[in-house]
Amino acid sequence: MATYSSKLPENGPEDEDEMMIGGELGWVRHLASCDHLVASLSSDLARIPTPDTPCNMCKHPRGNWLCLCCKEVLCSRYVNKHMLRHYREKNHSVALDYSDLSVWCFACHAYLNAQPILQLRPVHETSYVLKFGRALPFNTGQHPKVKEDDEMMLGAESGSVRHLTSCDHLVASLSTDLARIPNPDTPCNRCQHPRGNWLCLCCKEVLCSRYVNKHMLQHYQETNHSVALGYSDLSVWCFACHAYLNAQAILQLRPVHETSYVLKFGETLPFNTGQHPEVKEDDEMMLGAESGWVRHLTSCDHLVASLSTDLARIPNPDTPCNRCQHPRGNWLCLCCKEVLCSRYVNKHMLRHYREKNHSVALGYSDLSVWCFACDAYLNAQPILQLRPVHETSYVLKFGRALPFNTGQHPKVKEDDEMMFGAESGWVRHLTSCDHLIASLSSDLARIPNPDTPCNRCQNPSENWLCLCCKEVLCSRFVNKHMLQHFRETNHSVALSYSDLSVWCFTCDAYLNAEVILQLRPVYETAYILKFGEAPPFHIGEHPKVEDQ
Structure with a gap:
């Protein structure tokens, strides 16, 4: 495990993903001490904003971060990077993620283990109670040791999974x-x-x-x-x-x-x-950019200088990192075709970019394409230069061609309807919709199970439910049958069995099922069918969310 620099590195997918992903795969360090806590913790953390507090600057509704110094709630790098900017402006180093209650220190450039760090336990437990409505399932006096606590997720004490x-x-x-x-x-x-x-x-x-x-x-x-x-x-x-x-x-x-x-x-x-x-990697192909807040550019000025002329032949997705031999989930430089590890391991792709200025890389984990110079993801479908390498990598990873022909790649707006909203790639969550009266069945108390396959192609999982006729159809990631259904029937509103989001094709936007009264019952029914329990909030406590 490489030693992390105490200096916050430049922006990139591997740097700033630390703000959102948490200790995925166990490669993230979780420190049991931090020298910045004295200067970075408020003296009144017994009273903190609720986890559904929107970003103070842009009003992003959820998954924000709480500054543990001034208690300001700000969005992550997946939205408008306001917490990162706040750190750079104020030097408030420590923040708590309301998404998974992890704690991050910008100055250490590492996660902090809130269980063995006495100063963090109270705010961690307070945030847990606010988020889940119950106390942590163990008493504070019984916090496990780091090694025992991390056995199921992090492997050895170093945090590196073997x-x-x-x-x-x-x-x-x-x-x-x-x-x-x-x-x-x-x-x-x-x-x-x-x-x-x-x-x-x-x-x-x-x-x-x-x-x-x-x-x-x-x-x-x-x-x-x-x-x-x-x-x-x-x-x-x-x-x-x-x-x-x-x-x-x-x-x-x-x-x-x-x-x-x-x-x-x-x-x-x-x-x-x-x-x-790995199963998780395979799922990432289906889900794309989680929640849709990641930008996906449809053009990039750095492609001419950053793409090899021979991308028809690329290394296999299971190629280890050329420098540290990390075995999987690495990145492919699209300029020199070197395979290097992500920030979760030893940051070799990030270092390679800084050394060589090779800007564009493809992630073998989810086949996303990132431009370091743009500091953004690139949409490999509408960008002609990226289609061939994206399709080649898909074949190498999954042993089959993409489920649509290269000559039929949808336009950005059409392609992103199910996941990203409008062409910009930023998801809107509306709190009202004029199409609900014509698009909602009168009997949504009884709906198909979330594992119902697509009625047309039998795609087995994570399909969409038409809220008008209750037909279950696959997403644009498979054969676009729900999109086709909308065009054939004008049934506008569908619920995703993947993440229980609700989409209106006519509005070209997501609908907030928590605040729209007509959608609450079907949302809660789907939640119970999917997770076997009621949602962790009461209907009367749904947070208000402004249109994005």
């Missing part, structure tokens, strides 16, 4: 009947936590993670059953090795990994077992 290709504990820790396992939505056997639990691969008991009540960890300590599979991302963890196991390379784990994939997504893995990408 993925072993062998494990001496499998013989004693694997059931002989893993062809039949509980469904991924099985609640914890002890506390009934509804989702994101772990499956013991020895006795097949389903128990919650360390983020809830640590029942899987307790189970291991009681029974010495070492190996568990996470139903959240289908990763496999060995407590005895204190490391993740690579289910792709370990023959004994492949069957249960593939069985769990089928149960979770309703389809077999779309590639050979010898070439499995």
Whole structure:
């Protein structure tokens, strides 16, 4: 694990993603101490704004950050970078993310572990109560040690995840009947936590993670059953090795990994077992830029100088970083075709840009394209120079062609309707819509399950529900059947089973289902069907959100 500089680096996808993604994959450091807390913490953090407070500058409605010095609420780099600007103007170093309650220090350029840092515990617990309406599931006097606390997510104390290709504990820790396992939505056997639990691969008991009540960890300590599979991302963890196991390379784990994939997504893995990408990476291809707040440019002045003339032949997506041999989720420089790791590892692609001024890179994790010089993502579909390499990388990653022909790439506005809103790429969330009367069924108390396949192409998951006729159809990421349905029937309003957002095709915008009374019931019904519990807020407590 490389040592991070204490200086905030220049903007880039790898720098500023730290503000939003949290400790994804465990490569982010979580410090247990910070020298900037004395100067950066308010003396009155017992009273803080609620997590649904909009950005004080641009009124972005959710997922904002709280400055722990002045208690100002500001948006992340995915919107207008107001918290980053606030740090640069005020030197207020420490902020809490209302999205996942992580704490970030700009001066340290690292996350802070709010559990072992005494000064941060109170505000972390206060924000948890405000966000979830209940106290943390463990008392402050019982905060686990960093190593124990991070076992399920971060691997060793350093925070770097290891993925072993062998494990001496499998013989004693694997059931002989893993062809039949509980469904991924099985609640914890002890506390009934509804989702994101772990499956013991020895006795097949389903128990919650360390983020809830640590029942899987307790189970291991009681029974010495070492190996568990996470139903959240289908990763496999060995407590005895204190490391993740690579289910792709370990023959004994492949069957249960593939069985769990089928149960979770309703389809077999779309590639050979010898070439499995991680499930989470595969999902990123379907979801695109989370929440749609990321800019996707449709032109870039740096392409002429930054694209190789031979992008028909590129390295495989599983090529390790050329410098540190990090095995996956790396970036491809589209100028020299060097494969280098992201900011989650050793920042080698960022360093490469600074050394060579090669501006444009493709992320093998989600096949997004980033321009360092523009400080923005590039939309590889309408940009003619990027289409070939985007399609080649898709074929290499998934073993099949893109689900639409290159000659039929949609225009930006049409292509982005399901995810990004208007052509600018910025999502609008309207609080009223004139098309609801004609577009809502009178019987939305009964709707299809979120795992219903597309009625036309049988795409298995994360489709859209027409709120007029209740037909379930796939998104523009597959075969655009919901878009076609709108054009054929003029049914304007649809709900996404991926993130439960609501889109109006006629308005060309998202609708805020929390504040629009006609949409609340179907939103809450869909939430219960998807997660097995009611939304964590009461109808009367829905925050007001201005039109964006």
